[in-house]
Amino acid sequence: MCGIVGYVGPKDATPIIINGLKRLEYRGYDSAGVAVINNGQIDVRRDAGKLQQLVDLLGKSPLTGAPGIGHTRWATHGAPSARNAHPHVGNTGKMVVVHNGIVENFLELKEELGAEGVIFNSDTDTETIVHLAEHNKAAGISFEEAARRTFKQIEGANVVLLLSTDEPDKIIAARIGNAGGIVVGLGEGENYLASDIPAILEHTRRMIFLESRQMVVLTKDSFRIETIDGEEVKPEIHTIAFDAVSAEKGEYRHFMQKEIHEQVRALTDTLAGRVDFKEGRIRLPELNLTPELAKRIQRIYITACGTAAYAGMVGKYLIEKIARIPVEVVIGSEFRYSDPIVDENTVVLAISQSGETADTLAAMEEGRKKGGIVWSIVNAIGSQAMRVADGYISMQTGPEIGVASTKAFTAPLVDQYMLAILLADLRGVIDEKTRRELVSDLRLVPDLAGRVMDSEADVEKVAHALKDIKGCLYLGRGINMPIAYEGALKLKEISYIHAEGYPAGEMKHGPIALIDEEMPVLCITPKDPWHEKMISQIQQAKARGGMVIAVATEGDDLVKNMADHVLWVPEAPWMLSPIITVLPLQMLAYHIATIRGLDVDQPRNLAKSVTVE
Ligand code: F6R
Numbered sequence: 001m002c003g004i005v006g007y008v009g010p011k012d013a014t015p016i017i018i019n020g021l022k023r024l025e026y027r028g029y030d031s032a033g034v035a036v037i038n039n040g041q042i043d044v045r046r047d048a049g050k051l052q053q054l055v056d057l058l059g060k061s062p063l064t065g066a067p068g069i070g071h072t073r074w075a076t077h078g079a080p081s082a083r084n085a086h087p088h089v090g091n092t093g094k095m096v097v098v099h100n101g102i103v104e105n106f107l108e109l110k111e112e113l114g115a116e117g118v119i120f121n122s123d124t125d126t127e128t129i130v131h132l133a134e135h136n137k138a139a140g141i142s143f144e145e146a147a148r149r150t151f152k153q154i155e156g157a158n159v160v161l162l163l164s165t166d167e168p169d170k171i172i173a174a175r176i177g178n179a180g181g182i183v184v185g186l187g188e189g190e191n192y193l194a195s196d197i198p199a200i201l202e203h204t205r206r207m208i209f210l211e212s213r214q215m216v217v218l219t220k221d222s223f224r225i226e227t228i229d230g231e232e233v234k235p236e237i238h239t240i241a242f243d244a245v246s247a248e249k250g251e252y253r254h255f256m257q258k259e260i261h262e263q264v265r266a267l268t269d270t271l272a273g274r275v276d277f278k279e280g281r282i283r284l285p286e287l288n289l290t291p292e293l294a295k296r297i298q299r300i301y302i303t304a305c306g307t308a309a310y311a312g313m314v315g316k317y318l319i320e321k322i323a324r325i326p327v328e329v330v331i332g333s334e335f336r337y338s339d340p341i342v343d344e345n346t347v348v349l350a351i352s353q354s355g356e357t358a359d360t361l362a363a364m365e366e367g368r369k370k371g372g373i374v375w376s377i378v379n380a381i382g383s384q385a386m387r388v389a390d391g392y393i394s395m396q397t398g399p400e401i402g403v404a405s406t407k408a409f410t411a412p413l414v415d416q417y418m419l420a421i422l423l424a425d426l427r428g429v430i431d432e433k434t435r436r437e438l439v440s441d442l443r444l445v446p447d448l449a450g451r452v453m454d455s456e457a458d459v460e461k462v463a464h465a466l467k468d469i470k471g472c473l474y475l476g477r478g479i480n481m482p483i484a485y486e487g488a489l490k491l492k493e494i495s496y497i498h499a500e501g502y503p504a505g506e507m508k509h510g511p512i513a514l515i516d517e518e519m520p521v522l523c524i525t526p527k528d529p530w531h532e533k534m535i536s537q538i539q540q541a542k543a544r545g546g547m548v549i550a551v552a553t554e555g556d557d558l559v560k561n562m563a564d565h566v567l568w569v570p571e572a573p574w575m576l577s578p579i580i581t582v583l584p585l586q587m588l589a590y591h592i593a594t595i596r597g598l599d600v601d602q603p604r605n606l607a608k609s610v611t612v613e
Pocket of ligand 1: 307351352355356405406
C-alpha cells in the first residue's frame, strides 16, 4: 500500500519524510525513496527493500534541502527494484513525481511520449506522469498549469505529488478519482502532505482532506486548493484529536464509513505486486501454485462464514467461468459435518478476514485431514488461517476495525478473480487475448469504486427515505446474486432491520407472497448478462405495489422509469461488477443505521472475530 509524505518549509525535508514513511510502514511496501530540491537541483535517493535500506543509503550519501517528497511503493507496474522505486525524475531533470494509484491510460501516454523521444527509465506507469508534466511545461506555461494539464490527462484513480526546479518553493499535489487519500497538514511557516494522518500528526493537528479531482498548491506559508478544472475550493480545516483512535478515524464518523471509503485504496493495494499489466499476467507467489498442481486440481471447495462466504459465492462464478474447475461453496460451520468429498486433487479454499474464525479453521482442518490442498485468502497477517495453509493470498487491505465487514469483502472478490485467471493460465484453458483482456479490466476497478464513493450523498438521501422500514427483500441474479445476500446482511447486522437476500428467480416459488406496500424490494440490476431478467423482477414487484430500490448502471433509463429509488453505479465489466454493486449497499446500510442512532462500529451481539463454534 503505497505511502506518501511531502514537506515544504525551512528545515531539511528528508528526516521529516523518513519519519512519516516509518509511520506508514504498517501498510506494507517493497521499495522506498525520497527527492528534495537542493540548490535548485533535484536530488533523489531510492532503493528496493525496507526503509532501513534507504536510511543506510542516506547515511552514506546524505540528502539536504527542501521541499521534498517521499514514497514507499508496493509494486504494480514493474518489479520491486531501485529503478522502479519512486520518486521518478523527468528527462530534463527539472521535475520529479511520487504517485499512488494506477494510470489506466499509461500505455497510450507512454507511446505518445516515446514517439516524441522521451526516454523511459523504469517499468512504472508513474514515470509517464513526470514526462507528461515536463512535456506540458515545455509549452512555456507555469508549473501549476503544467501540473493541472497533466492531472486532467491521466485516467484512473491516482494521487500525485510533483516538484519542479523552475518553482522550487512549492509542492503541487492532486487527488484524482479517489485513489486512497491525501491529507494536507498545516504548520507554522511549514506545511505537509501525507497519504495518512499518522505520518504527520507529530507536526500538526490541522488538516485538510483533498476530495477527488482537487489539487493543492502548497508553499511553506500558503495553500491554495482548486478543482483540477480550475474552480476555487473553500476547504474545511479539521482539527484532529491527538488520541490514536480519532487519528485513525480521521475525517470519518465511524470506522465502518472510513473502511467503506478505504476500499478504493484497498483495491489498488490488492492489485499491487500481483498484476503485470504489461504481460497480462497474474502473480500470486504465496499460493505456491505450480503448473503441475494447477493441472491436477479437479474440484475446489470454498469455505467461509458470513460475509466471507458471500465473497466465496462470487468466487465460484469466477473460477468456474474463467478456469473451468467445479467449485462448491460450503459455509464453514457445515463443512466438517457434510462429509465433503476431498482427496489430493481437491482444494479447500478458506476465506477469512480475521483468519481466526473457529468454523473456518475447523473446515481447513477437515480439508487437511482428508488429504486436500489447503489454501486461504486472509486479511490478518500471521493469523492461523494463513499459517496452516499450503498457500495463501494475503488481502492487503490493512486492518478492518468496524465489525461489519466491508473492505474484507471486496478484496477477496479481486483475489478470486486473479486466482481464476492464474489457474486458467497454468491449466492452459484460456487464450492469450482473453487473458490479457481479463487482466486489463482490473485496471478499472479502483476508479470505478471511487466513482461510487462520490455518490454517498445520494445514497444518504435514499437512506432517509428508508429509515423506518420494517423489512426489505434484496434480489439479485447470476454473479450479483450473492450481493443480494451481502447487502441484506449489512442492513440487518447494523440497523437491526430484517432483510433477506434471495435469488431473484426464486421469488415466484414463494417469497413473492411477502410483497406489498409494506415490503420494499431492493433489486440489484446492473448491466450484466441477467439485466433483462432483473427488469422483469422489478415489474413483478411493482405490479404488487412494492416499493423498488434498484442498484443500476448509470444511464439506465429503463430502471430509472420503473424504480422508486435508484442507487447508481458506473458501468463495469460484468465479472467485476459485484465489487461495484455492493458499495452503495454498504453505504445504504451504514446511513440507515446512523440515522437510527445505532452503534455502527460495534453492533449488539456481534464480535469482530468469532473464535468459538
Ligand atoms: C459480517 C461479518 C461476518 C464475518 C464472519 C467471518 O459483516 O463481518 O459475517 O464475515 O464472521 O469472519 P472472518 O472473515 O473473520 O472469518
